[in-house]
Amino acid sequence: SAQFSFENIFPAAAPTTPPPRFSPLSTRTLPTQSKPFVRRIMGNNHSKPLLNKSLPLGRASRDSQHSNPRTGTSSAVGPRSGTLTDTMTLEPNYSWVDGRRFFDDKDIHYVLPNDVEEIDRLVMQHFILQRAFGANYQAPVKDLLESGIKVLDVGCGPGNWILNMATDYPSSQFVGIDAVDNFPKEIKPGNSIFLQGNVAHGLPFADDTFDFVFQRIMAMAFTTEQWDAVMKEIMRVTKPGGWVELIECDVIPHSTGPMTSAFFAR
Structure with a gap:
């Protein structure tokens, strides 16, 4: 079973305490233009796994710099390995358009490029959002974070938020x-x-694993059907009483002129 284990990765970590019973945060207090969606999971009615726990995590990269020439595996997950590690690799297909690298994989629907320039953009985006919101998160979990909880960043990109x-x-x-x-x-x-x-x-995690799940700017990463599946998975891995924070762009233009209004009215 290719499932993540905190005990294997963080053996010295002390067990976390259950989060206190907060009152649900009303989304009515969040201005739609400036605040992320923050929702507390009050119960776990979706505790059954959406997919088989033996997740198709992909094959290890043959040319991985971390690969073991004798076994074909090391930090990556090889063809015979069922253990999930923090440097496991997939081998998606790519195509190039006007010098930019894009995914060319039917299972990955990310429409933006995937190259060094995109990494730079994502890093800049992180600091812009950090400045715009005045913090890295909006959910009321500061005390929990200071006491010690388990946190998941879905679609972490180059990892600036995690770092x-x-x-x-x-x-x-x-x-x-x-x-x-x-x-x-x-x-x-x-x-x-x-x-x-x-x-x-x-998600390769057991039910009720995380106290806080964070996801940001993933609107163009999933199809409509995949969005439904991903949300169910996020609810599954979030502990009862845990928090989920979603940040997405508002694609509807505001204070538009006549030309923009006419364009979106078509």
Whole structure:
């Protein structure tokens, strides 16, 4: 079973205490233009796994710099390995358009490029959002983070959010997962880990694993059907009483002129 185990990765970590019973945060208090969606999971009615726990995590990269020439595996998950590690790799297909690299994989629907320029854009985006919101998160979990909880970043990209959060809250454990391994492999806080996997296929975690699940700017990463599946998976891995924070762009233009209004009226 290719399932993540906190005990194997963070053996010295102390067990976390259940989160206190907060009152649900009303979304009516969140201005739609400036605040992320924050929702507390009050119960876990979706505790049954959406997919088989033996997740199709992909094959190890044959030319991985971390591969073992004798076994074909090391930090990556090889063809005979069922153990999930923080440097496992997938081998998606790519195509090039006007010098930019894109996914060419029927299972990955990310429409933006996947190259060094995109990494730079994502890093800049992280700091812009951090400045715009005045913090890395909006959910009322500061006390929990300071006491020590388990946190998941879905679609972590190059991992800036995880790196910042893991540095700010050393008592908590942070996991980032993304379809591309653009995240740090070695130089990172000891309480952080990065996994490569297609989130649309399911999350490789047991039910009720995380106290706080964070997802940001993933609107163009999933189809409509995949969005429904991903949300169910996020609810499945979030503990009862845990928090889920979603941040997405508002694609509806506001204060438009006549030309823009006419364009979107078509």
